[in-house]
Amino acid sequence: MKNGCLIALCVLLAACSSETAPRNTGVYMLLDTSGTYNEELNKAEQIIRYTLSKLDATDSFAVARIDTGSFSEKDIVAKASFDDRPSAVNRQKRLFAQQVSEFVDTADPSPYTDITGGLLQAVEFLNEKGTGNKTILIFSDLKEDLEAGYVRDIDVELEGFEVIALNVTKLRSDNIDPREYLGRLEEWQGRVEKTGGRWRVINDLDGLDGLL
Amino acid sequence: MSFMLGITPWPVASAILWIILIVAALYLIRNTAHNTIKAAAQGLHRSFKVAAKAVTRSEKKLEARNRDVLLAAGREAKERILEREFDRINETVRKDLANYSALHRSLSESIGRIEKDHQEAVDVPPDPPGWVKAVEAVAKMNAQEDRYSVGNILSDIHKSLIKAHKEAMSAYHEASARRHKLLRHMRPDWRRIQQKLTQVGKSVDSLLGRSVTIDRLMQEYEDIVHGQDRAISVLSSSSLVNFFVSAFVLCIAIGGATINFSLIARPMAEMVGGTSLIGNFRTADIAALVIILVEISMGLFLMESLRITRLFPVIGALPDKTRVRMIWITFTILFLLASVEAGLAYMREVLLHDELATSALLRGDVGATATGEYMWITTAAQMGMGFILPFALTFVAIPLETFVHSLRTVVGLIAISFLRALSLMLRLLGNVFLYLGILLKQIYDIPLFVPLWLEERMARSADDDAVLGRVGR
Numbered sequence: 001m002k003n004g005c006l007i008a009l010c011v012l013l014a015a016c017s018s019e020t021a022p023r024n025t026g027v028y029m030l031l032d033t034s035g036t037y038n039e040e041l042n043k044a045e046q047i048i049r050y051t052l053s054k055l056d057a058t059d060s061f062a063v064a065r066i067d068t069g070s071f072s073e074k075d076i077v078a079k080a081s082f083d084d085r086p087s088a089v090n091r092q093k094r095l096f097a098q099q100v101s102e103f104v105d106t107a108d109p110s111p112y113t114d115i116t117g118g119l120l121q122a123v124e125f126l127n128e129k130g131t132g133n134k135t136i137l138i139f140s141d142l143k144e145d146l147e148a149g150y151v152r153d154i155d156v157e158l159e160g161f162e163v164i165a166l167n168v169t170k171l172r173s174d175n176i177d178p179r180e181y182l183g184r185l186e187e188w189q190g191r192v193e194k195t196g197g198r199w200r201v202i203n204d205l206d207g208l209d210g211l212l
Numbered sequence: 213m214s215f216m217l218g219i220t221p222w223p224v225a226s227a228i229l230w231i232i233l234i235v236a237a238l239y240l241i242r243n244t245a246h247n248t249i250k251a252a253a254q255g256l257h258r259s260f261k262v263a264a265k266a267v268t269r270s271e272k273k274l275e276a277r278n279r280d281v282l283l284a285a286g287r288e289a290k291e292r293i294l295e296r297e298f299d300r301i302n303e304t305v306r307k308d309l310a311n312y313s314a315l316h317r318s319l320s321e322s323i324g325r326i327e328k329d330h331q332e333a334v335d336v337p338p339d340p341p342g343w344v345k346a347v348e349a350v351a352k353m354n355a356q357e358d359r360y361s362v363g364n365i366l367s368d369i370h371k372s373l374i375k376a377h378k379e380a381m382s383a384y385h386e387a388s389a390r391r392h393k394l395l396r397h398m399r400p401d402w403r404r405i406q407q408k409l410t411q412v413g414k415s416v417d418s419l420l421g422r423s424v425t426i427d428r429l430m431q432e433y434e435d436i437v438h439g440q441d442r443a444i445s446v447l448s449s450s451s452l453v454n455f456f457v458s459a460f461v462l463c464i465a466i467g468g469a470t471i472n473f474s475l476i477a478r479p480m481a482e483m484v485g486g487t488s489l490i491g492n493f494r495t496a497d498i499a500a501l502v503i504i505l506v507e508i509s510m511g512l513f514l515m516e517s518l519r520i521t522r523l524f525p526v527i528g529a530l531p532d533k534t535r536v537r538m539i540w541i542t543f544t545i546l547f548l549l550a551s552v553e554a555g556l557a558y559m560r561e562v563l564l565h566d567e568l569a570t571s572a573l574l575r576g577d578v579g580a581t582a583t584g585e586y587m588w589i590t591t592a593a594q595m596g597m598g599f600i601l602p603f604a605l606t607f608v609a610i611p612l613e614t615f616v617h618s619l620r621t622v623v624g625l626i627a628i629s630f631l632r633a634l635s636l637m638l639r640l641l642g643n644v645f646l647y648l649g650i651l652l653k654q655i656y657d658i659p660l661f662v663p664l665w666l667e668e669r670m671a672r673s674a675d676d677d678a679v680l681g682r683v684g685r
Contacts, residue, residue: 024487049574057486084485086478086563090570097574 025212026060026131027051028122030115031077032140033065038109043167043205044139045104051137052093054212057084060129063100064118066140067110068147071117077103081129113145116152119163123156134161135212141169142184158197163188164211165201238656239663246653253649260642264635271631278624279444283436285617286447290433297429301422308415315408322401329394448621455618461611469504472553472601475594476500479559504605507549511606514542521613550602557598561591 029051031044048063055061062079064070078099082089119136126134142165146152165188174181185201192199202211216230217223238245435443477500488495516527517539530538565587657664 046576049576053571053574057481084487085482086486087482087566089486090566093570094573 022130022132024058024060024131025055025133025135026126026129027055027062027135027137027212028125029061029063029137029139030070030118030122031063031065032113032115032138033067033107033110034113034145035109037141037169038107040139040167040169041104041107045100047137047139047166047205047208047211048100049097050208051212052096055082055093057082057086057089060126060131061096062122062125063103064121065103065107065110066113066115066118068112068114069117069150070114071120073121075118075121076125079125112147112150113140113143114147114150114152115140115142115144116154116156117150119156120154123158123161126161136161136163137166137211138163139166141171142188143171155195156191158192158195160196161192162198162200163192165199166203167205168201168203235659235663239660242656242660245656249649249652249656253645253652256645257642257649260638260645264638264642267631267635267638271628271635274624274628274631278621278628279439281624282444282447282451282621283439285451285621286436286443287433290429290436294426294429294433297422297426301419301426304415304418304422308411315412319405319408322405326398326401329398332391332394448625451618451621452625454614455622458611458615458618462608462615465605465608465611468601468604469508471597472504472605473497473500475560475598475601476503476553476556479556479563482559482563503549503553504602507546507553507602508605508608510542510546510549511602512609512612514539514546514606515609517542521609523609523613523616546602546606550599553598553602554595555598557594558591561587561594 029044029048031041033041051061058081060079060081062076064076067075078096080092080096082092115138119138122136126136144152165185168181168185170178170181189199202208217226220226220229432443432446436447477497480500480503481494481496484495484499486494486496490498512521512523513527515521516524517530517535519528519535522528527535527538
């Protein structure tokens with residue numbers, strides 16, 4: 001009887017103390033604010049709201065803009081690591097939605113598009129949070145346009161990350177030569193998968209069910 | 213194969229040669245083979261027979277144990293019922309017959325009053341009328357002498373007669389009225405006596421009824437004590453009924469506990485966190501479950517302290533003072549937990565509204581965030597359920613006790629049936645192996661039909677020769 005109790009206690013302690021892999025989710029969303037794409041931000045706001053509704057306690061979420069130099073904390077529009085208590089999570093989500101809404105109303109278009117810098121910032125943020133699932137959403141036409149002097153010829157380590165390109169719009173030049181559009185997608189897919197990441201494209205924003 | 217068919221230049225001849233050799237070999241080792249098959253079959257038959265006997269012995273032991281358990285449970289149950297019947301009789305005697313002396317005095321007083329009134333109500337014979345003597349005097353008078361005065365006398369008599377008649381009638385009416393009054397006074401006493409006697413009759417009838425019940429119960433108790441088969445049969449069937457009924461009620465209780473769990477699991481996340489885990493389970497769920505289990509435990513202790521159930525003999529054997537204290541302590545804890553649950557149910561509703569409002573905001577559906585006018589009804593209902601369910605779960609102790617007690621006998625009955633089936637199967641298998649041995653021997657002899665036929669012929673001719681030899685001698 002004593003031995004049985006001892007074994008049960010040990011099992012219980014082992015169950016309590018054993019290190020379990022984190023099951024929370026970290027999402028980092030990059031918003032392209034360059035040129036005419038700035039007009040698409042209302043759609044981005046819908047996606048952010050949808051993402052907020054899908055996230056739960058202890059998840060992390062950050063929204064950052066892509067501008068001339070995106071590898072900077074200053075470009076983060078809103079970020080939150082959700083609390084453990086459901087009531088606090090609801091408050092955080094409402095505040096987050098409000099911050100994004102204010103940004104969408106006041107966002108200025110940026111002259112350049114530094115997607116790689118934003119990606120680096122996203123990886124750094126999510127690694128720091130140490131979430132179980134790491135997802136980077138890129139709301140952009142994926143056409144990178146760097147200012148002179150910016151070096152972005154870097155392999156971003158994306159092992160364990162899922163990168164989802166959203167609303168990849170076709171540019172006017174893409175209509176003339178679709179190979180440009182397909183080439184951009186292929187190039188980004190290659191960059192992501194080369195360093196161990198998973199790549200997806202979702203252009204139909206009505207079908208966001210499988211986003212997270 | 214080709215080697216076997218190649219021992220002669222002709223394959224058919226080789227095959228025939230092989231057949232002859234094999235048959236010859238089989239014939240030569242026939243007795244040994246038969247003995248081996250017989251030994252193996254008999255060995256298996258005996259092994260299974262021994263195993264079947266062992267299983268049957270276990271079954272008998274289990275049956276005896278189950279019988280003892282059934283009898284003990286039945287004896288205990290009957291003792292409880294008898295105890296309760298005696299309590300009821302005691303209560304009846306204490307309540308109705310304790311004031312028997314007062315009742316007797318009341319009846320005697322009523323009867324005394326009736327006797328007195330009856331004595332007073334006796335019809336008094338009227339006095340003889342005064343004019344009778346006057347009539348006698350008139351009759352004795354001389355007709356010649358007093359003829360004149362007779363008329364006057366008769367006239368006076370007539371007047372007196374009328375007067376006396378009036379007085380007599382008046383006196384008679386008065387006396388009758390007094391007697392009727394007395395008789396009227398007697399009526400409530402009669403009724404009182406009748407009522408009291410009816411009460412006494414009812415009490416006595418109740419006692420007689422209870423005594424009949426006790427006689428029946430005592431008879432059943434004696435049957436159980438003597439371990440009669442009828443008692444065992446009754447106890448066994450009632451045990452099965454108790455098992456299924458209590459299992460059904462426990463299922464309902466589990467449903468109640470599940471509802472209770474869903475009421476408090478969500479708001480519990482506010483207290484212990486929504487994502488922390490113990491093993492593979494959410495801490496909030498475990499905390500909610502623990503609260504419900506603690507409530508059920510408190511309910512069990514409360515029922516034990518009230519002596520409604522007898523799952524823990526220690527509690528039943530506590531001194532009355534300690535037991536009453538325990539009743540109050542468990543009830544207080546239960547009450548506090550029920551209040552906590554009501555609060556959590558309210559919190560759940562608040563959280564739900566908050567979550568719905570947030571979802572609506574995220575959907576951009578601001579109109580949906582407005583709360584309904586009658587939402588307080590669901591809030592109140594949830595709080596009410598949160599408060600009532602812990603008390604309702606308290607009564608789980610009763611079916612649980614029945615379930616636990618009947619489970620022993622039901623498990624025993626199932627085990628007995630299993631062992632009986634196993635024993636039968638082992639016996640069957642033993643016999644199957646025995647007959648399989650006989651069958652194998654017969655099958656072994658099939659390819660040997662030619663040498664066996666020859667052997668039989670030879671044996672028969674040898675017998676015939678022996679018979680002829682005996683006849684010749």
